[in-house]
Structures are given as structure tokens and as C-alpha cells.
Amino acid sequence: MSDIAIKVQNLSKMYHIRHEERHRSIREMLTHKWSSLIHPSQKTKAVEDFWALRDVSFEIKKGECVGIIGRNGAGKSTLLKILSRITEPTTGRVELHGRVTSLLEVGTGFHQELTGRENIYLNGTILGMTKKEIDRKFDAIVAFAEIEKFLDTVVKRYSSGMYVRLAFAVAAHLECEILIVDEVLAVGDAQFQKKCLGKMGDVSQKEGKTVLFVSHNMVAVKKLCKRGMLLESGIKKSEDEISKVVDAYENNVLTVQTFNPFKIKEIDMVVQKITVNEDTDGVVVPFKPLKIDIEIEAERDINQIGIEIMLSHEDTRGVVFRANTQTIKNMDIRIKKGKNKVSCLIGDLSLCSGRYTLGFGVSLFMVKYYHYEEALLGFDVQETVIEQSCLPTAANYSHVYLDHKWMIEN
Amino acid sequence: MDEHVLIIEAGRTEKQYFRDIWRYRELFLFLAWRDILVRYKQTVFGVLWAVLRPVLTMVVFTVVFGKIAKMSSGGVPYPILVYSAILPWQFFSSAFAEAGNSLVGNANLLTKVYFPRIIMPTSTIIVALVDFFISFAILLVLMVFYKFVPSWHILMLPVFILLAFLISMGAGLYITALNVKYRDLRMVIPFVVQFGLYISPVGFMSSVVPQQWRLLYACNPMVGVIDGFRWAILGQDLNGTAFILSLVVSVVLFIFGLWYFRKTERTFADVV
Numbered sequence: 001m002s003d004i005a006i007k008v009q010n011l012s013k014m015y016h017i018r019h020e021e022r023h024r025s026i027r028e029m030l031t032h033k034w035s036s037l038i039h040p041s042q043k044t045k046a047v048e049d050f051w052a053l054r055d056v057s058f059e060i061k062k063g064e065c066v067g068i069i070g071r072n073g074a075g076k077s078t079l080l081k082i083l084s085r086i087t088e089p090t091t092g093r094v095e096l097h098g099r100v101t102s103l104l105e106v107g108t109g110f111h112q113e114l115t116g117r118e119n120i121y122l123n124g125t126i127l128g129m130t131k132k133e134i135d136r137k138f139d140a141i142v143a144f145a146e147i148e149k150f151l152d153t154v155v156k157r158y159s160s161g162m163y164v165r166l167a168f169a170v171a172a173h174l175e176c177e178i179l180i181v182d183e184v185l186a187v188g189d190a191q192f193q194k195k196c197l198g199k200m201g202d203v204s205q206k207e208g209k210t211v212l213f214v215s216h217n218m219v220a221v222k223k224l225c226k227r228g229m230l231l232e233s234g235i236k237k238s239e240d241e242i243s244k245v246v247d248a249y250e251n252n253v254l255t256v257q258t259f260n261p262f263k264i265k266e267i268d269m270v271v272q273k274i275t276v277n278e279d280t281d282g283v284v285v286p287f288k289p290l291k292i293d294i295e296i297e298a299e300r301d302i303n304q305i306g307i308e309i310m311l312s313h314e315d316t317r318g319v320v321f322r323a324n325t326q327t328i329k330n331m332d333i334r335i336k337k338g339k340n341k342v343s344c345l346i347g348d349l350s351l352c353s354g355r356y357t358l359g360f361g362v363s364l365f366m367v368k369y370y371h372y373e374e375a376l377l378g379f380d381v382q383e384t385v386i387e388q389s390c391l392p393t394a395a396n397y398s399h400v401y402l403d404h405k406w407m408i409e410n
Numbered sequence: 411m412d413e414h415v416l417i418i419e420a421g422r423t424e425k426q427y428f429r430d431i432w433r434y435r436e437l438f439l440f441l442a443w444r445d446i447l448v449r450y451k452q453t454v455f456g457v458l459w460a461v462l463r464p465v466l467t468m469v470v471f472t473v474v475f476g477k478i479a480k481m482s483s484g485g486v487p488y489p490i491l492v493y494s495a496i497l498p499w500q501f502f503s504s505a506f507a508e509a510g511n512s513l514v515g516n517a518n519l520l521t522k523v524y525f526p527r528i529i530m531p532t533s534t535i536i537v538a539l540v541d542f543f544i545s546f547a548i549l550l551v552l553m554v555f556y557k558f559v560p561s562w563h564i565l566m567l568p569v570f571i572l573l574a575f576l577i578s579m580g581a582g583l584y585i586t587a588l589n590v591k592y593r594d595l596r597m598v599i600p601f602v603v604q605f606g607l608y609i610s611p612v613g614f615m616s617s618v619v620p621q622q623w624r625l626l627y628a629c630n631p632m633v634g635v636i637d638g639f640r641w642a643i644l645g646q647d648l649n650g651t652a653f654i655l656s657l658v659v660s661v662v663l664f665i666f667g668l669w670y671f672r673k674t675e676r677t678f679a680d681v682v
Contacts, residue, residue, distance in 0.1 A: 001443055010499055041619055081679070082418065083418070084523070085418060085524035086520075086521060086522070086523070086524050086675055086679045087422055087676075087679050088418070088420055088421070088422070089418065089419065090420055092419070092420075093417065093418070093419045094417065094418035094419070095415065095416070095418075096415070096416040096417075096418070097414070097415050099414050100416065102523070102524075104521075104522045104523075105518070108518065108519060108522045108523055109516075109518075109519050109523070111444060111448060113447075113448045113451055114444065114447065114448065115453075118444075118447065121440065122440055122444055125436055125437050125440040126437060126440075126519065126523055126525075127523070130436055131436060154466070177414075196623045334537055408456060
């Protein structure tokens with residue numbers, strides 16, 4: 001018996017991306033077929049090959065806990081999906097020695113209309129347990145979830161906390177040798193996350209399971225894993241001791257972003273460079289400072305303009321925060337001929353973790369914009385666990401944190 | 411300790427397919443169990459619903475075709491004639507409709523867990539089969555009420571149930587696979603169910619169809635099943651050639667549905 005648990009050789013996955021909208025309905029397909037019959041020249045079949053994963057190889061020994069990190073779209077999820085057989089690789093080969101359970105989501109297949117007891121069985125089976133195994137672990141699951149009283153209550157009446165606890169409890173008691181976990185710890189409140197993290201640690205250290213762990217939560221990854229792997233654009237960038245890999249990732253977060261200088265013709269100025277937190281290599285952390293530097297080269301002196309920045313959440317595309325030198329701070333910024341550097345410092349960044357875009361604008365007060373672009377540069381606000389606090393740093397927990405107080409009168 | 415080794419490669423799933431179905435048999439049963447449980451929990455009438463639907467249809471059809479149109483019943487009480495056709499028809503229509511929506515309705519399972527996808531639509535057909543057996547009890551009540559004694563033919567009934575199952579599987583798998591790809595098929599399903607009711611001999615005997623059209627009519631595989639049910643339960647004549655034609659169409663439909671499902675199955679998680 002070898003001591004290898006997972007052996008991945010030259011694994012690749014290709015998706016076809018159609019640039020014309022794929023037909024999601026028969027009507028669309030027919031209208032498209034029809035129009036291409038009438039105008040045969042319009043037949044544009046731009047299919048692009050996109051490699052979500054390219055030539056990835058690695059080996060994981062039994063009992064190891066390996067963290068996989070990388071930006072969104074680096075291929076982490078694709079890798080997990082292949083390992084859990086949800087999708088097939090295009091080329092390459094994987095050998096898995098031992099029973100595999102993948103946890104890509106907590107509470108997969110939970111049904112609102114069923115009771116806690118029924119859902120334990122259903123969810124356990126979906127995750128690959130046999131009925132006998134569930135029978136055996138039933139009491140442990142119920143105890144871990146702390147829902148004894150509500151076992152025969154329909155799950156839709158559960159509080160969200162109970163729901164998540166139950167779902168995690170089932171998952172935590174899976175019987176398997178290899179556990180594949182994706183970002184599941186990003187649910188529940190801070191206290192619950194701590195409990196999950198503890199249980200995860202037990203699973204790998206005490207129970208000796210092989211764990212493959214994907215997360216944006218660098219603190220959790222560092223805590224749980226000894227070894228790590230960094231993926232970037234579908235390619236394995238590095239594989240090393242976890243702290244080194246995390247460092248490599250954090251240093252790397254913004255270098256992928258390329259900024260192309262552009263000229264605003266109307267006022268003869270060129271925006272040479274815009275950076276986010278240049279001092280810390282572009283790492284942005286919630287509740288820490290955020291500094292935006294804008295380097296401008298002007299062909300002449302420019303007065304009476306407003307420099308504006310916008311922060312938008314990438315998924316929702318709404319501007320979360322906007323600041324203009326003129327309209328908000330009532331400053332008269334004078335750009336001199338030659339090199340200028342305008343900086344904006346936000347002392348305490350109240351954005352929760354997630355992906356944001358930085359926008360940039362130049363305006364003439366109350367008259368017009370010379371330039372306006374909402375998504376100029378993307379940046380990640382890192383997920384961190386801030387000790388002794390319950391500040392919402394989990395991805396998309398909330399977009400912004402506003403300082404507030406609670407009051408109660410009884 | 412015997413070690414469990416799993417190899418993943420392109421095209422590998424194909425080779426292990428039937429072994430996988432066996433390994434996931436418990437999931438299959440649990441999914442069917444879940445659907446049955448949920449169905450009878452959510453509706454106020456519960457089990458009554460499985461009975462009420464066919465009975466009301468039977469009453470309406472008996473009045474419309476038997477009393478108003480005064481169609482021939484071949485010497486058996488009209489309600490029994492209608493009911494023996496409603497049984498397989500209702501089984502097919504609910505299996506077809508439920509299977510068609512099963513994968514799209516469980517998209518979150520599809521993208522988060524591996525299992526042989528065929529389990530999903532098949533388990534919904536099992537649910538329809540449970541409904542079928544519940545409704546079947548009413549037939550027995552009707553027989554007692556009209557003092558109708560079936561012949562030995564009734565022993566052959568399981569064969570026709572199997573045939574109905576085959577058709578439901580074939581059509582169900584095909585529509586399921588298509589539905590993942592083209593979402594507006596969801597609208598087509600109720601139409602097919604409605605339309606199918608009119609072109610199948612549910613309210614009347616298939617012998618009312620003019621002789622020269624009988625073979626064409628038998629291309630609807632449900633004609634074979636319904637005629638088979640009436641042959642087994644009521645002892646009515648079975649048109650041999652027409653039945654064999656229906657049988658062939660059913661088998662072809664089943665093979666085609668299975669083939670198409672298997673062909674497109676691998677990409678479900680990427681598309682849904």
C-alpha cells in the first residue's frame with residue numbers, strides 16, 4: 001500500500017466560450033438559425049477555447065492537509081469539481097486512494113419541508129454515507145449541531161444558525177479518507193466559524209484524514225495546512241510550505257493587474273499610473289488604511305478640476321463609495337505642467353472582503369466630466385480573521401461596515 | 411484493509427457507469443423517499459390527492475364520453491373502462507412532467523455533488539409509480555362496486571406496467587436532457603401532457619378509430635399501453651399488429667431517450 005492519497009498528472013480542463021450568446025431557449029435557437037439562413041454572411045461562430053486548468057500535476061500524501069489558494073478564476077473550483085467528479089477533465093489523470101467526500105457547500109440537498117432528522121439522512125446519503133453509517137453517527141451529529149429539541153421540526157422553521165450548524169455537523173462526521181473542502185467556512189457567525197475551524201483541525205490531525213482545502217481565508221489556511229499550492233490562471237504557480245505560498249499569493253495579488261496609461265485630450269493630461277496600497281504591494285485588508293496614488297503628467301497647468309475616485313463592488317456593480325476633491329472636500333486642485341501625484345488616503349477601510357473595482361474621474365465642477373470610468377482597476381479586499389472581534393470580514397458578508405450603535409429600551 | 415482506488419480521466423465515467431449506479435442505489439432510494447415524503451406533506455389532502463385526481467377525471471370522462479357522446483364501452487361499465495386507461499395515462503404524464511423538471515429543479519445538487527445523473531429523473535418516476543399504486547386501489551373499489559370480475563388476463567398486468575415504465579423513462583430522460591439545455595421546454599411539458607391526453611384513447615376505446623388509421627394511431631406508444639391495460643383488466647380485444655407497433659415505438663423511444671441522456675449527461679454540470 002503506497003502512502004500517496006491523491007496523485008494528479010497533467011490535468012487540464014477546457015471550456016468552450018461562445019462569444020455569441022449561447023441559445024438558452026429553443027426560440028433563440030430558431031430565430032438565430034432563421035436569421036443566419038437569410039443572411040448567411042452573418043454566421044459568426046466565435047468559439048474560443050478557455051483553459052480553466054492547464055497541465056496541473058501534484059501528489060498529496062496520506063494524512064496531509066494541503067491548502068489551495070489563488071484569485072477568483074484561477075482554477076481552484078474547477079480543480080475541486082474534477083476531483084469530486086462533478087465534471088470530467090479534458091486531459092490528464094487523477095488517482096484517488098481512499099474514499100473521497102467533497103464538501104463544496106454546506107447543506108447540499110437540504111429540503112425545507114423535511115425535519116432535521118430526515119435531512120440528516122438525506123444529506124448524509126447525498127454526501128456519500130450509507131444508511132448504516134448514518135445510524136451509527138446519528139447521535140454524534142445531533143450533539144454537535146446542538147439541535148436535540150428540534151430534531152422533528154421542519155427545517156424551514158429553523159433559525160439560520162441552527163440550519164448551518166446542522167448542515168456542518170453532518171458534513172463533519174463523514175466517513176472517508178480524503179476530504180475536499182471548498183470555502184465552506186465562510187458561513188455563519190464568527191463563533192461558529194471558529195468551531196468549524198477547530199473541527200477541521202481535528203479531522204486532519206486527530207483522525208488522520210487527507211484534506212484538500214480551498215479558501216480565501218489566509219488565516220484559516222495557514223492554521224490548518226502545512227503545505228500549500230498556488231494556482232494562477234489555471235496553472236500551478238508554486239507548491240511549498242504554506243507560509244511561503246501565502247506570502248507569494250499576497251505579494252501577487254495586484255501584479256496581475258496591468259494599468260495602461262491614457263490621455264484625456266480635452267485638458268491635455270495623461271494619467272500615467274494608478275496604484276492601490278503600493279507600500280504594501282497592493283494588499284488591501286478590511287479596517288486597515290487604503291491609499292490610492294494617481295500619477296498625472298500634464299502638458300500645461302490645469303485649474304479648477306475635480307479628481308474623483310469610486311469604489312464599486314464587482315458583483316453588484318454599484319458604487320459603494322465616491323470621493324471628489326471639489327464637490328466633497330471643496331478643494332481646488334491645481335495640476336502643474338509636468339509630473340503630479342494625487343493621493344487619496346482612506347484611514348480605516350470599512351469594506352468587507354470581496355472583489356472591488358476602483359474607478360477614476362476628472363470633472364469640471366457642476367459642468368461635466370472630462371473622464372469617467374467606474375472599473376479601471378480591480379483589487380481584492382482580503383479575508384482575514386481579526387482577533388477578538390466579530391467584524392464582518394467573510395467574503396460578501398456585507399459590502400461595507402458602517403460604524404453604529406445599538407440601543408434597547410425595555 | 412482493502413483500499414478504494416478511484417481513477418478520473420476523460421471518458422472514464424462512461425466505463426464505470428453501471429457500477430456507479432449500483433453504488434449509488436441508496437441515494438436513489440433516498441431521493442425517491444424525499445420526493446414522496448415532501449409530496450404528501452405539503453399538500454393538505456396528502457394521499458387523498460393521488461386518489462382524487464384520477465377519480466374526478468374519471469367522472470368527467472364518463473359523463474362526457476359515456477353519457478353525452480354515448481360512446482361504446484364494449485360491454486363493461488363506462489367508469490371502469492375510463493379508469494383503466496386513466497391509471498397508465500396519469501402515471502406517464504406525471505412521470506414525464508416530474509422527470510422533465512427534476513434536474514433543473516435540483517441544479518444545486520448537480521453542481522455540488524457527483525452521482526450518476528440518471529438517478530434523478532428515474533427516482534421521480536418511482537414517485538409516479540407509487541401514486542399509480544395508490545390510484546390502483548380505486549380500481550379495485552370500482553370492480554367491487556360494479557361486481558366486475560376480471561379474467562386471468564389480469565395476471566399479465568405487470569408486463570404492461572413495465573411497458574408504461576419504459577415509455578415514461580424514454581420520454582422522461584429525453585425531455586430531462588433537453589430541459590437542461592433549453593429552458594423554455596418547461597412550457598412545452600404541460601402542453602405535451604395535455605395534447606397527449608386527447609390523442610390517447612383515455613376517454614374512449616381505441617376501436618372507435620377508423621380501421622385505416624389504426625396503425626398510424628398505434629404510433630403513439632401510449633395506445634399500446636392503454637389497450638394492453640384494457641385487455642388485462644377488462645378482457646377486451648387487443649389489436650395484435652397495432653400493439654406490436656406500439657411496442658416497437660416504445661422500445662425505440664426508450665433506447666433513444668437513454669442514449670441521448672447518456673450522451674449529454676457529462677456536460678450537465680457545466681450547462682445547468
